[in-house]
């Protein structure tokens with residue numbers, strides 16, 4: 001079973017921000033919603049394209065795919081607006097000291 005990986009320092013992701021990180025060679029979207037961290041797969045379930053290339057802003061707890069406008073709730077991975085109809089992969093997030101770690105859900 002895969003382990004948790006350190007992906008970022010706590011101070012590097014402010015509330016309302018999201019960033020693309022890599023976990024076990026997979027692109028993961030890490031978001032900060034009101035000081036709490038959530039991680040979901042960065043591959044949009046509509047056309048398998050990346051939601052984020054680098055860093056971006058959340059709209060509340062939602063991230064929008066730039067390609068065709070699907071919107072996902074990063075706290076659940078579920079789409080709140082199509083065309084995507086399937087949820088994003090979920091990951092678990094842990095904070096240890098100053099480090100943010102992401103691992104399997």
Ligand code: FES
Nearest residue numbers: 044046047065068
């Ligand atoms: S690839 Fe994301 S909405 Fe189409």
